[in-house]
Amino acid sequence: MGYHIHMLYFSATGTTEKIVHRVAEKLNGEIGDSTVNRVDFTLPPEREKSCSFGENDLVIAGVPVYAGRVPNVLLKYIKSIRGNGALAAAIVLYGNRDYEDALIELRDLLSEDGFHVIAGGAFIGEHSFSRVLAKGRPDEKDLALADKFADLISQKIEFGMTASVEVKGNTPYRSYYKPKDEQKNPVDIRKVKPKTKENCTHCMTCVNVCPMGSISADDPSVLTGICIKCGACIKKCPVGAKYFDDPDFLRHKTEMEVGLTARKEPELF
Template identity: 55%
Template sequence: MGIEKIFAVYFSGTGTTKKVVTQVAKGLSTALNLPIYEIDFTTYEARKQNLEFCKNDLVVLGMPVYAGRLPNLILPYIKTIKGNGAMAVPIVLYGNRNYDDGLMELKTELDKDGFHSISAGAFIGEHSFSRKLAAGRPDSKDIEVADNLASLTAEIINSLSSEEKLLKYELQVKGNMPLSPYYTPRDRKGNPIDIRKVKPKTKESCNKCGKCISMCPMNAIDASDPALVSGVCIKCCACIKRCPQEAKYFEDEGYLYHMRELEEQYGVTRKEPEIFSINF
């Protein structure tokens, strides 16, 4: 099929999506003897750059799942990416609850962008809200599945003799179309918990190093005072989990209740990754 480059492309606030995407890309690089180019579009500044690929590219593109779907404020950027016939491996990562329609949404958007999706995966990573739910994941077992996805994808590429043959096949993944609404957090009485406007607080231990300012995907943290979160927060929790001083935290009762409910309801049974590929 004339693949010349492999791209590892991802949005990854706390690094879990990055870990899976780069692992799959490394496996493909080894199997196909091709170089890897890494593109991280997590930060606000990174998304000022347009992404465009060509038919000789293989793009492993990963996104986290928020409430069963792609992050709605990042989705407009996904829509701007131009595939131009490149092959794609869409990957989503979720926090052990469910990926719902997240993978279907990503695969559908990439197809609209001009990609040909040939394989895909849904993986588990430590939940952004919690240090308990799916703690330590993706782990070694998850990495084995990522390696399997890479091997399967390489086999597909080696079996495709022409672009015409590729166009005969469509990748099938789990999910609904039309897409279901975003998952709504609820209390034990079934009442919705709205945490959309909740923002992290800052402890006195903050030494104003500014790391959180540059890492925030929404450019929401005040450049002159990192204690001030003046913009929209999407709850990626990058500023909380990656702060050297552990100075950021949430105190909103609804948020903390939802976090505990997630840990109690979905922290017992281990979910396993799922991979998909086109069938000849």
């Protein structure tokens, strides 16, 4: 019997989507019975829809890592999903710093939703704060490991190995990671918001890609809600009009770009 393969993901800049898509398509070619179904819950309207699966489904679920955890703004939606005995693989994608407790947290959330989580993977993508840190990733080497991950999942299913997967992480989970100032004191950058340059053309790209729906359609320089620092408005602006100027944010960004140049590799479970 083949499985219905589903992609389930949040991906503001496309890096998480790239890995989830690669794994899902590879699995569909091996054990799938139809085209891959896509559930992209990056934008707010999609998180208002109900989402449920069943015993003939295999779900490849992916989220980015924010401060070492599953983004807290996604918890309500993820907890609303119904697995109903479906199989799942949990994927987290981080920007070459650390995924800390994000993978074990995602595994637990999916298990609580009624999924049998049989595999987990932590992959690397270009950091949301930077165009330098993990630039161009996931790359071909990462995608090759995504293919391997799909093969391992297929083999587990073939041999009936559907017990919950063991992954790295702590329970209880660690607190969300906080950057530090020059005196090594924690700083809070949660309320930092992007600024808009005068060369903004009001093309509305930023309005349309903001996963929180927080950029005003009347004036793209105005934020009407929270900013999660996902990088979508900055990286997708066609004229480079969006930017951050907060000193603590920029210090943290520079420290990572300078100190985290060693390439980290995906981990598969």
